Each structure stands twice: as structure tokens, then as C-alpha cells.
Amino acid sequence: MPEETIKKNLVDKGVSRRDFLKLSGLLAAAMGMQLPPLQESGLPMSLGTPVRGAQTEHAILHALETKMRLPVIWLEFQDCTGCTEAVSRSVSPSLTNLVLNTLTIEYHETLSAAAGYQVEQAKQEAMKKYAGQYILVVEGSIPLANDGAYCVIGGRTALEHLKEAASGAAAIIAVGNCAAYGGLPKAKPNPTDAKGVWEIITDKPVVNISGCPAIPEATTGTIAHFAIFGTLPELDNLNRPKTFYGKTVHDRCLRRPFYEAGKFALSFDDEGAREGHCLYKLGCKGPTTYNACASIKWDQGLSFPVQSGHPCLGCSEPNFWDGGGFYQGQSAPLDRPTVAAVGAAVGAGAALGIGAALVNQSRKKAKKGGS
């Protein structure tokens, strides 16, 4: 029932005042909210007038107390449900709880208890009731080939479902690389002609929470941002929230000093790998991958791929499946000419060169003979 405030819903569920304050602070942190200038400067707070509302968590607190609950419709197309899995096992239980339980997920194929016509009907009703207010979350790419026949739900194509749900959405959040940029289904040769949401829906704001899967805090944090402020966070040129995608994995990597020092692991079981050296030579895509893996990390901040010894695959970037081999150096060219192609180029050059030389020689001889 989105008519009640977020706070009321939480209080009804038995959330204490202390936990409510904690949640506000957590949300402020998850959304990367800046401190007021005085606090950020490091000067003593006594210099300024301490305003209760000036602190970020208090801004959140106020919003939670006054804002109405936000209806969310979550669609899944050509996906693996990995992003839903990630959100449902998020490191921030209260944040996940906020999104999954408090914000009113009106429709979610995987999480809904109901199935079949009943749940489809519930979705239709929700879209009608909250037209222009709900957040549409999309997981998975949309196939366009063969009139969208590769992904049909309830007898209708993914494209139809998306267009219908997008028409009444206040904003769209594309979760995961598939929904954002096409992901794995779009990998060459892209048999289903898979597309990301923002390639299809151009008349609504689309936020891309890319990743494979998307970092759950980025998903829930962005939804919470909209729920609390009624606006979308600041986005980069690929429509990703700058809070989570403002820095590269390389920028924040704990192995970065080894990169600078030229200490690299050359294989997965050598001395360098055991010493935790940089994985750049093993194909790490960290330098061109914008994501918060190295700072937020996974599993309650326990680790992330590079920390546990695997190079970054660049999963938050468009076309990462076709962006060169996963274990090929970042600087290596994407297409390596075959021996036949090199042979053809050199052979053709040599043949033409010899031909040119012969022509020159015969001209020279003719000139000599003629003079």
C-alpha cells in the first residue's frame, strides 16, 4: 500500500527508532551523499551553527518520515536472474529489506509468490493504479530479431512488455549489463539481436546499473535515491550513477601499488600471484572499467574478484564480452590478424614491389637501348 509513508511502514513492522536512524545513515553512505562543506573541511563544528537537518542522515531521515512508499515493477527478459540473486543476498540487509519489502515491489517474476495469469493481472492493475509514479526495473536484454520471438512471456514479447510498462513509468532502472547494454545475449554474433533498454526507450529517463551482476548496493541505492528525493542521481555519459561508477576499478584497486612498481603476476600460480601482485598482465580490465567493486566490494565488504586473485573482466562496460580475451592484456588489440592475413598482406606487397622493380628495370634498359 504505497499510500503510507516509508517510516510508518517500518514502524508497523517493529523497526526501532535506533535501527531507523542507522538505516538513514546507511542510505546516506550508500548513495555517496556529500557532507555539508563545514564538516567536509575538517574544521570544528563549533565554528558553524549546528543545524540538525544539515547532516546527511537527517536529510534522509526527514525524507523517510514524509515520503510515500514507492511502487516498483521489476521485469525480467533475457537474463540469468543473477542481478535479482545479488540484490536478494545484498550485504546491507536493511537496504535490501527497504527495497524489497518497504518500497512495495508490485511485480517481480522471481520473487512473486503468485504465478501465471493472477500475477500478470496484478501487474496490469498496478501499472494502471500507479501510472506515472512507479519505478520500472528491467533485468535482461530485449531481443528484436524475428519480431522478438526469442523472449515471450505470457504470450507477449519482451519488447511489448517493456514498451507497455515503460509508458507509465516515472523512471526506468536497467539493472545488469544485459538490460543496460545487451550483455551476454548481445555478444557476437548476437543471434537474437539483443538490445539494452536505453537503445529502445528514449522518451523516459533510463539509469544503467551495469555489472554482471550489478552490485546490489548500486541497485538498491539508486532505487532508494529516487524513493527519497524523487529524482535520479547524477549520471555519467553511459547513464550510470556517478556515485557508483565515477571511478575505475583500477583507481581504487588494492593491487594498484604493484602496478606502479611493475610487479605483476604472470600466471595464476606463480610467485607474483601468491604475493598478491597486479593482475594487469593476466588481462585485468580494471583501468577501463568504471564500477565500485574495489570500494563497496561483495559479501559484506569481504572481497571482490581482483582481491581474490582474478582479473577484472570489465563487466560494467558495454560489449565487454567482445572486448578482447578475458585473459588477454588490456593494451592488446581486439583483433589479431591471422597468419594467412599477414601472409597475404606481405605477399601482395612483395609481389607488387617485385613487379614495380621489374618495370623500372625494363624501363631503364629500354632507355639505355634507345639512347
Added chain:
Amino acid sequence: MNSQAVLEFARGPFFYFALLFMLFGLAFRLFSVISLGWSRDRVSPMGSKTKGVVVTFLKAFLIWPFIPWVKNTFNRNPLIYIGGGLFHLSLFVVIILGTPHMLVWKSLIGFGWATLPLPIVDWMSAIGIIAMVILLINRRIHPVLKLISGPAEFFAWLFVFLPMLTGYMMTHHIGGSYEALYARHMITVDVLMIWIPLSRISHFVFYFFSRAIHGQEFGKRGVAV
């Protein structure tokens, strides 16, 4: 078109084309010169021509660079000798012993090698860039060089300088996002690769052939009797 897409183009199809064009062009130019043939010995030489070739390369790489003052080429214009020498050394260190470049070679030829730490490569590239600027200034003010320098010389300078500059900017994250800097670097490299067979920069291949020809002439040491 965003930087990522430009980068994908510059690392993908554009690099592919530039590489094959360079190989094609170099093969064309090399064979069009070699196929003209060279004069044969009318009498047997006294010395060994093979030895002459080996000695000339050993001198060029292992002796003269370390005692340059015995050569007139150094004494008459030390600036060009030192500037040019440092520039070539810088290119060698950066392109062969820099980690990212080694990985390019590895992806193309199938094997890699140990590389130098980033700060050393970084300083060498800075030295190379400074050397190029000094050499350009010298070319603009030197009375003889001024006379013999045309557009070809300045284009050659520019097309070599740009990859060095963009590479340095990329390492230091100056002037944009990493992938934008990377895209710029790759485009300038691709343009350079296309320009190589069309210009005198192809000397990095021709040098070894011309030096070998000179070496065997030096090795003859007169006529066998």
C-alpha cells in the same frame, strides 16, 4: 559516439587495417628496392663480406654509442647525436620494455618477456618527448636543417610525436577519462602505422639492409691476389 566506442574502433578494425597496411607497404617498398639488385664483385675480395656485416653492426650498437666523441658525426653536431640517440633509446625502452606494449607484442606474436617498472619507462618516455621537442627546435633554427626540411620531415615528426605525447598523457591521466586518453593514443598509433610505409620512418626496417650493404663493402678490404 562515446570514448569506449571510439576506443573499440581504434583497438579493433582500425588497428587491424593499419597493421596490415603497414606490413603491405613495407613489403612493397622493401622488395621494390631489393629486386633492383646490386652490383656483383668482378673479382674476389680480400676480406670476408660476412665478417664486415657482423663487425659494422657490432660497432653500431656496442661500440660507437659508448665512445661517441671519436666520431665526427658526434663532434660536429653533438646535439643531434645525443638528442637523436636518447630519442631512439627512449622508443626502444617504451615500445619493447614497457609492460602494456609488451602485451601488444605478446598478443601478436604469441610470447612475452620481462618488462621494466613503470617509473623507469615513464622517465624514458619523458626524455624521449623532451628530446623530440629539442630536435624540432634545432630543425627550425639550424641554417642547414632549415633548408633541407620540408612538409615530409614535419609530418614525420608530428606522427611520431603524437603517440608519445598521448601515451604519456594516458599514463598520467592528463586530459580526460582513461578510455578517452587510450582512444586518442590508439588513433595516433594507428595513423603512425599507416604513415610509416609512406614515409622515411620506414628506416627502422631499411636501416638494417643498408647497413648490411655498407658492412659488406667495408669487409672487402681490397682485392684478393
